[in-house]
Amino acid sequence: MKKIAIMGAGGFGTSLALILSRLGHQITLWDIDKQLIKRWQKLGKSDRYPYLSKHRFPDSISLVSTGKIDSSFFDFVIISSSMQGIIPTLGHLKHRTNTPLVLIQKGMLPGLISPEEIAKKKFPHTPVLQFTGAAFAKDIANGSPAGMMVIYNRSDENVAKKYANLFRGSNLWVDTCTDIRGVNIHNTLRTIASFEQGFVYGYFENKSGRKPPISSIAITFSAISQETKLIARALGATKEIHDIGSKAYRMIEADLMLCQNDTSRNFALGHMVGKGMGFNSAKNHLTQGVAECVNNIKSISSTLQKTNLHSRKDDPYPYLAASVALLKGKTIDEVMQSVIAHHQHHS
Numbered sequence: 523m524k525k526i527a528i529m530g531a532g533g534f535g536t537s538l539a540l541i542l543s544r545l546g547h548q549i550t551l552w553d554i555d556k557q558l559i560k561r562w563q564k565l566g567k568s569d570r571y572p573y574l575s576k577h578r579f580p581d582s583i584s585l586v587s588t589g590k591i592d593s594s595f596f597d598f599v600i601i602s603s604s605m606q607g608i609i610p611t612l613g614h615l616k617h618r619t620n621t622p623l624v625l626i627q628k629g630m631l632p633g634l635i636s637p638e639e640i641a642k643k644k645f646p647h648t649p650v651l652q653f654t655g656a657a658f659a660k661d662i663a664n665g666s667p668a669g670m671m672v673i674y675n676r677s678d679e680n681v682a683k684k685y686a687n688l689f690r691g692s693n694l695w696v697d698t699c700t701d702i703r704g705v706n707i708h709n710t711l712r713t714i715a716s717f718e719q720g721f722v723y724g725y726f727e728n729k730s731g732r733k734p735p736i737s738s739i740a741i742t743f744s745a746i747s748q749e750t751k752l753i754a755r756a757l758g759a760t761k762e763i764h765d766i767g768s769k770a771y772r773m774i775e776a777d778l779m780l781c782q783n784d785t786s787r788n789f790a791l792g793h794m795v796g797k798g799m800g801f802n803s804a805k806n807h808l809t810q811g812v813a814e815c816v817n818n819i820k821s822i823s824s825t826l827q828k829t830n831l832h833s834r835k836d837d838p839y840p841y842l843a844a845s846v847a848l849l850k851g852k853t854i855d856e857v858m859q860s861v862i863a864h865h866q867h868h869s
């Protein structure tokens with residue numbers, strides 16, 4: 523049995539608490555929202571999302587919101603905030619030991635600063651892992667098989683293996699990977715790809731008045747996947763994540779397939795935009811959580827501009843260009859004309 527602190531009681535953090543408790547580990551689930559934790563303590567379960575309310579908290583999960591988490595009492599500390607919340611959450615950690623930190627954030631801050639870099643800047647001598655993959659919180663909580671990946675610095679290999687072993691015998695199939703930058707770039711791009719798939723789907727759905735033609739979706743979705751990998755490679759991803767023979771390849775492919783419907787917030791946002799809704803109106807219609815793609819589109823586009831990788835007349839990244847244009851207020855018809863023209867020119 524291991525003692526694990528999870529800082530951030532959102533959907534993913536709470537789902538991890540449930541699965542780890544089922545495996546016999548002692549969990550402390552912390553959140554800054556004192557009223558939320560007090561309510562859950564009375565209810566004996568989370569009422570944040572319907573899929574969580576089906577699962578009662580066992581005795582092996584302690585709910586806390588007061589003070590700081592002292593890492594010296596734990597074998598691992600999981601930081602399960604949003605990307606924007608990682609720095610404030612780390613501020614609530616009393617950390618003087620080498621207890622490993624595990625980060626679950628997807629995305630990067632402007633300048634392509636990864637979650638691992640943020641944590642290392644604050645705690646330079648601490649092993650820092652990232653836990654990511656092709657899994658929705660709902661599926662994790664419900665015990666459905668899903669793939670996850672521990673990414674780590676080579677010097678932390680033993681720590682990474684110990685963390686992966688926490689999930690042995692569970693519904694999570696956990697692999698490992700050392701391309702920290704590549705996986706973080708992919709995670710950032712995946713949120714963008716989901717948005718792109720959403721607006722393409724919505725556009726063709728709106729044009730046809732029914733579910734879009736499968737052939738149209740097949741060619742456009744594959745183009746989005748290809749563009750995602752080309753951008754990742756241009757920004758420094760190694761062969762470890764995109765080589766068909768690598769251990770991480772299957773997880774990367776699964777992650778790209780994961781968010782091809784409205785269960786993904788990023789896809790849902792794109793879907794509404796594709797059907798003609800204005801970008802800001804679509805954002806306001808999202809009912810659960812945040813669409814990470816918005817900041818990620820800006821971050822990736824800005825980095826490509828600075829490196830002169832996104833300034834050619836024959837734009838090699840038409841879907842990213844379309845995403846940027848939509849954020850700036852262009853209509854879906856305008857941006858899809860450019861996308862379709864790219865495909866016609868490419869053929």
